[in-house]
Amino acid sequence: MLNALLYLRLTSFRNWLLSRARRLRQPKYLVGAIVGGAYFYFFFFRGLSRATGGGARRAAADQAMATVNVTLPTDWLPAAAAVGAVLLLVLMTAMWVIPTQRAALGFSEAEVAFLFPAPITRRSLVHFRLLSSQFRSLVGATIMMLFSNRWSFLGGNPLTHAIGWWFIFSALNLHLSGAGFTLTRLADSGLGGWRRRAFVLAAVATVVAVTLARLPTGERLPLSADDFNLQPLADWVVALTSTAPLGWLLWPLKWVLGPFFAPDSFRFLLALAPALGVITVHYFWVVRTAVAFEDASVDYAERRGARIAAWRSGGRRLGQTPTKGRVAPFRLAGLGRPELAFLWKNLLSTWPYFTPRFFGGCAGLIAVVGFWLNTQPAWRGFLPGIAAVTLMFAGYVLIVGPQFARQDIRSDLSRADVLKTYPLAGWQVVLGESLTPVAILTGILWLALLMFAFTFHPATARFDWLTPGIRLAFALAVAAIIPALVSLQLLVPSAAALLFPGWFQTSRTRGGGPEVVGQRMIFFFAQTLTMILAVLPAAFIGALPFAVTVLLKQTGPVGLLASGLASTLFVLGVLLAEVACGLWLLGGRFEKLDLSAELQP
Amino acid sequence: MIEVTALTKRYGQFTAVKDVSFAVQPGEVLGLVGPNGAGKTSTLRCLAGIIPASAGTVRIAGHDVATDAVAAKRALAFFPDEPRLFDYLTVRQHLNFVARIYGVAGHEGIAQPLLEEFEIADKADQLPGELSRGMKQKLAIICGLLHEPRVMFFDEPLTGLDPLGIRRMKDSIARRAREGATIVLSSHLLHLLEEVCSHVLILKRGEKIADGRIADVAARFSNGDPNVNLEEVFIRATGGSET
Ligand SMILES: Nc1ncnc2c1ncn2[C@@H]1O[C@H](COP(=O)(O)OP(=O)(O)OP(=O)(O)O)[C@@H](O)[C@H]1O
Ligand SMILES: [Mg+2]
Numbered sequence: 001m002l003n004a005l006l007y008l009r010l011t012s013f014r015n016w017l018l019s020r021a022r023r024l025r026q027p028k029y030l031v032g033a034i035v036g037g038a039y040f041y042f043f044f045f046r047g048l049s050r051a052t053g054g055g056a057r058r059a060a061a062d063q064a065m066a067t068v069n070v071t072l073p074t075d076w077l078p079a080a081a082a083v084g085a086v087l088l089l090v091l092m093t094a095m096w097v098i099p100t101q102r103a104a105l106g107f108s109e110a111e112v113a114f115l116f117p118a119p120i121t122r123r124s125l126v127h128f129r130l131l132s133s134q135f136r137s138l139v140g141a142t143i144m145m146l147f148s149n150r151w152s153f154l155g156g157n158p159l160t161h162a163i164g165w166w167f168i169f170s171a172l173n174l175h176l177s178g179a180g181f182t183l184t185r186l187a188d189s190g191l192g193g194w195r196r197r198a199f200v201l202a203a204v205a206t207v208v209a210v211t212l213a214r215l216p217t218g219e220r221l222p223l224s225a226d227d228f229n230l231q232p233l234a235d236w237v238v239a240l241t242s243t244a245p246l247g248w249l250l251w252p253l254k255w256v257l258g259p260f261f262a263p264d265s266f267r268f269l270l271a272l273a274p275a276l277g278v279i280t281v282h283y284f285w286v287v288r289t290a291v292a293f294e295d296a297s298v299d300y301a302e303r304r305g306a307r308i309a310a311w312r313s314g315g316r317r318l319g320q321t322p323t324k325g326r327v328a329p330f331r332l333a334g335l336g337r338p339e340l341a342f343l344w345k346n347l348l349s350t351w352p353y354f355t356p357r358f359f360g361g362c363a364g365l366i367a368v369v370g371f372w373l374n375t376q377p378a379w380r381g382f383l384p385g386i387a388a389v390t391l392m393f394a395g396y397v398l399i400v401g402p403q404f405a406r407q408d409i410r411s412d413l414s415r416a417d418v419l420k421t422y423p424l425a426g427w428q429v430v431l432g433e434s435l436t437p438v439a440i441l442t443g444i445l446w447l448a449l450l451m452f453a454f455t456f457h458p459a460t461a462r463f464d465w466l467t468p469g470i471r472l473a474f475a476l477a478v479a480a481i482i483p484a485l486v487s488l489q490l491l492v493p494s495a496a497a498l499l500f501p502g503w504f505q506t507s508r509t510r511g512g513g514p515e516v517v518g519q520r521m522i523f524f525f526a527q528t529l530t531m532i533l534a535v536l537p538a539a540f541i542g543a544l545p546f547a548v549t550v551l552l553k554q555t556g557p558v559g560l561l562a563s564g565l566a567s568t569l570f571v572l573g574v575l576l577a578e579v580a581c582g583l584w585l586l587g588g589r590f591e592k593l594d595l596s597a598e599l600q601p
Numbered sequence: 602m603i604e605v606t607a608l609t610k611r612y613g614q615f616t617a618v619k620d621v622s623f624a625v626q627p628g629e630v631l632g633l634v635g636p637n638g639a640g641k642t643s644t645l646r647c648l649a650g651i652i653p654a655s656a657g658t659v660r661i662a663g664h665d666v667a668t669d670a671v672a673a674k675r676a677l678a679f680f681p682d683e684p685r686l687f688d689y690l691t692v693r694q695h696l697n698f699v700a701r702i703y704g705v706a707g708h709e710g711i712a713q714p715l716l717e718e719f720e721i722a723d724k725a726d727q728l729p730g731e732l733s734r735g736m737k738q739k740l741a742i743i744c745g746l747l748h749e750p751r752v753m754f755f756d757e758p759l760t761g762l763d764p765l766g767i768r769r770m771k772d773s774i775a776r777r778a779r780e781g782a783t784i785v786l787s788s789h790l791l792h793l794l795e796e797v798c799s800h801v802l803i804l805k806r807g808e809k810i811a812d813g814r815i816a817d818v819a820a821r822f823s824n825g826d827p828n829v830n831l832e833e834v835f836i837r838a839t840g841g842s843e844t
Contacts, residue, residue, distance in 0.1 A: 325691030325728050334700040334708040341701035349689040417651045418685045422702050423675035591670065594652050 005120075005128040009135065023502050032500065035522055077155070079234035081261045082241040085253040089204075091172060092253075095179040096200045126290045130283070133173045141165035148260075155263030163268075164260025167275045171256045174282035181289035211246035215239060252278045329355060338424055342432030343439065346407040350436070359443045363450055370454025380457065387455040394448040397441060398485065399527070402493050405437035409590075410497045416593060427587025430498075434490050441486045449479055473561065477568040484575035488534050491582040492527040498589045534578050542571035602627050602752060602783035603648065608657035610643045610807075617643040619807040620657070625785060625800070627751070630778045631812075632794040633787040634831075635804035636839055641787040642682065644804070645754045648785065649679035661752050675703070677752040678745035682760070684737040686729040692716070692740055693725045696747060703748035715743045719769065735761045742770075753777065755786035759793055771797050791831040801831065803838045810838050 024030045145162040156164070186196060216239075241250050255278050258271030329347040332340070347354060373379050373386075409430060412419060419429055453475045545563035549555060554563075603625040610618040618640040625631045633641045647654045650666040650673060659666040664673035690698060693712070700708030716722040719739040721732070729737055738761050745753070755774070759767050774797050778784055788794050794801070795815065802812035811818045815831065822837045823829045 325694060325726055326689070328694060328697070332697050332701050334706045335704055336701065338702045338704065341698050344701070345687060345690060345694075345698050348694065349687070415685050415687070417646070417681070420651045421649055421674060421677070421679045423671050424702065425671055592653065 005124065006131065009128075009132055013135070026502075028500065029502065032522055076234075077261060077263065078238045081254060081257055082237045082250075084257050084261070085241055085250040086237075088168070088172070088253040088256065089250060092175050092179070093200065093204050095176050096183065097197050099180060099183055122290065123287060126287055130174070130177070130286070133177075134170065137166055137169035137173055140169050144169075155261075156265075156268060160259060160262055160265070160268045164257070164262070167256050167259050167279065170279055171253075171282060174279065174286055178282060178286045178289060181286065185289060207245050207249055211240065211243050215243055326352060338422075339428055339432035339435060342429075343435035346411075346433070346436035347439075349411065350407050350440070354440050354443065359447065362447050366447060366450050366454070370451065374454065383455040383457045387452055387457070390448050390451045390455065394445055394452070397444050397448065398489060401441045401444070401486075402437065402490050402527070405440050405490075406493075407436040407440075408490065409433040409494050413497055413501055416501075416590075420593075425587055426590035427583045430494060430586045430590055431583050434487065434494055437490050438483060438487050441490075442483045445482045445486065446479055449475060449482070473564055477564060480568055481571055481575065484572055484579060485535075487579045488530065488575060488582070489527065491579065491586065492523065492530050495582070495586055495589075496523050496526070498586055498593060501593070534575065538571045538574040538578075541574050542567045544570065602662055603785065604658075604660040605648065606658050608644065608647055608659060609655045610640070610647050610652070611655040617807050618647065618804075621804070621807075621809045622657075623802055623809070623812050625783050627781045627783050628778055629800055630774060630784045630786065630798045631800045631802055632798035632815075633785060633802050633804065634789070634791065634794065634835055638806075639804040639839075640807040641804060642756055643807075645679070645756050645785065645787060649677060649754050650674055651679065675748075676750060677754065678748070678750035680742055680745050680753070680755045680758055682757040684734075684741035686737055686740060688729060691726050691728055692721060692732075695740060695744055699744045699747050705748050708747060711747060711749075712743070715746060718773070719743055719766070735763060735766060738762065739766065750782070752783045753785070755784070755788075757788055758786055759788055759790055767793065791835055795831045803835065805839045 024033055141162050142165075144165040145158055148161055148165070149158055183196065187193070241247060255271070255274035259268055259275050262268035262271045326348055329344060332344045373383060412433060422429065424432075453471060456471075545566035549559045549563040552559075603623075605624070606622050608618055608621045609616065621640075621644065623631070633644065635641055643652070646652045648659055648661070648666070650659075650670050653667065661673040662676040664670075664676070666673045686695065687698075696708060696712040696716075699705075700712070705711065713722070716725060719742065721736050721739050721743075724732060724736060729740070732740065738758075742758070753774075758770055758774070762770055771793065774784055774786070778799075786794075786798070798815060800813060801815050801818050803810040803818070811821060818838075819829055819831065819834050822834045824837075826833075
């Protein structure tokens with residue numbers, strides 16, 4: 001039986017590879033694959049022969065560190081292993097806290113259709129599922145090995161790292177399945193979702209609290225160190241994670257991490273046995289809990305049948321209430337701009353938090369805390385730090401945010417033929433579809449801006465001109481420009497989706513493969529390039545009003561205010577014109593899009 | 602109302618629809634029949650402007666689908682064989698969304714009778730995941746009917762519906778045709794087509810074999826047999842069961 005399942009898995013994989021290879025016949029996909037391959041080569045494989053140049057780089061890094069007065073721990077390994085174990089603990093705790101759905105084995109629709117009616121035992125199905133996830137663990141381990149090979153503090157060699165990663169991924173996978181099944185069983189015996197969450201969190205919190213209390217006083221967290229010495233921090237982490245009871249909780253996790261952190265082959269071999277032990281225990285746990293679904297008392301057979309059917313379909317959640325639709329984010333009248341319908345629809349597809357009220361609440365909170373911080377001399381020292389972190393966060397949101405906020409044409413590509421029957425021009429569809437991520441990212445960036453405005457307090461006299469009035473004017477100008485900037489950023493992923501629908505279709509289901517990396521790389525270049533090309537003319541035109549005021553010698557408050565206003569409007573005008581241009585081009589592309597030709601090479 | 606001239610659709614090297622021309626007037630119901638893979642779905646998708654035709658022109662209500670797509674699409678509705686719904690919108694939210702897209706004022710007043718006509722009014726606040734296949738199909742149909750289209754394309758509208766649903770669907774199609782709508786539908790259920798359609802077009806491997814009033818087409822393939830049914834005509838026209 002397992003043979004048939006193995007056959008299914010392998011042939012699927014082969015056909016998947018073949019269809020990808022065939023797609024490369026289209027030049028645009030081929031270019032992506034080449035870029036991706038090159039990236040892979042330069043980023044990873046060159047790093048495999050680590051001896052070359054690594055020492056020099058490290059020396060340079062040490063030198064750089066020395067100048068900023070940072071003392072690094074001499075041996076990173078114990079601290080890294082401790083942090084790794086804590087991370088695993090966090091992930092596994094999340095597996096017990098977060099799930100809302102009943103455990104589903106995660107079969108695809110076709111697998112459900114073919115395998116469930118087939119005369120296969122539940123145990124074989126579970127095995128099949130575990131086998132499939134092993135597949136993913138292997139791929140993930142290889143990729144992570146290429147990454148971690150650049151971490152200079154590790155011992156071992158690429159092979160031990162790959163195997164180490166495999167242990168980590170397998171343990172996580174198995175734990176996820178096991179936790180899911182156990183939770184489903186607990187739910188069936190009446191343990192509600194919130195009680196379970198409270199219980200798990202309380203248990204972990206208790207363990208951490210007891211451990212902290214038991215920590216020898218000499219090992220308390222070294223809080224205010226003047227120079228940046230990381231050694232005490234590292235020592236503290238190690239001490240914390242080896243003190244009971246947290247230490248006990250972390251033991252199995254440290255075993256799992258053992259092969260990865262093994263400094264040499266001998267200790268790697270030693271570490272294998274405990275790691276294998278943990279995996280084996282997990283395996284039996286999963287098979288046990290999964291199988292127990294069917295062979296329970298006969299009394300419940302009928303009810304359980306219905307429940308198993310629901311469980312198999314994966315459509316039911318924990319608890320008794322059936323899945324319910326959400327309340328709409330706002331009232332959508334029949335008449336009006338049709339683009340807003342997409343905003344309305346896509347907001348329904350994300351978290352319910354993205355509402356004006358929630359953002360307003362956050363803004364209020366930030367304002368209150370910001371005011372308070374400004375009045376507290378003791379805290380003022382932290383403000384520059386907060387400002388810097390906020391600025392970094394905002395930059396991250398602006399650049400990487402479009403990858404996460406995907407409630408646009410990317411998520412609707414599979415329904416493109418429905419969208420195409422709508423009586424809308426292509427640009428209207430693209431515009432409407434991008435409204436939701438624009439709104440979400442704009443909201444987040446506005447909050448960051450607010451935070452920054454409150455916390456940016458440069459100490460140097462060079463910034464004396466930054467009066468509250470000018471601060472406010474700046475903030476308003478930036479706030480006005482943010483939506484245009486975000487829209488511009490979001491045009492790039494939309495363009496990628498419309499130009500490479502084949503990749504977007506597949507990359508939603510599973511990532512990986514150099515061509516997808518190539519897609520990401522092209523995407524990143526394109527985004528950076530768009531940003532530069534788009535912002536340059538805007539910046540140039542935006543500088544004009546200031547140049548004029550300086551030339552006319554009108555640098556008084558009125559002149560500056562007027563030129564600031566004009567400059568903002570100019571920048572906004574240029575950016576919006578660019579967005580309009582992009583929308584128009586992408587709209588044309590959408591109208592011509594022939595999905596049937598793209599998806600079946 | 603629908604004018605198709607020399608429509609051709611190619612997928613790469615493969616020609617799925619070859620040089621097909623026909624016209625459908627208001628009040629007529631054209632049945633598109635042919636073996637699996639004959640090109641019915643491809644034809645309908647070209648007519649609705651979902652996929653671009655490789656050659657030929659399609660005019661809907663006087664508007665060319667290729668050059669004046671928005672006006673043409675405002676007049677038409679396409680009902681795919683597999684209902685394509687948004688997983689996260691409830692039944693009522695689907696209708697709300699579609700109403701805004703087509704600019705239907707007072708859509709609640711139109712939607713409620715439709716929901717009742719198709720008997721899914723009690724599911725109005727549920728997500729598609731909780732609907733049966735037939736219910737999903739009904740929802741897709743209601744979404745398409747909301748803006749009172751003058752031209753309708755149905756791809757296999759009757760599969761998946763219960764007997765009562767089939768009856769309702771047939772009545773609904775016939776009534777809309779009487780009210781002046783222009784309808785093209787594809788189906789393999791020939792005895793049902795016979796009841797609904799005024800005209801029929803037979804496709805085989807992408808080519809048109811015959812089209813016209815059902816009686817006329819039947820006469821062409823009857824070999825003198827006076828009351829031959831559509832099924833017999835289909836078998837004779839497409840040359841047995843092989844495609
Ligand atoms: N996206 C595509 N890429 C390549 N070939 C396709 C594509 N879609 C359809 N075809 C081919 O075009 C031909 C016509 O397909 P179509 O779906 O129009 O048939 P159909 O008449 O609707 O069949 P059925 O009765 O099974 O629904 C078939 O041979 C099919 O294989
Ligand atoms: Mg078809």
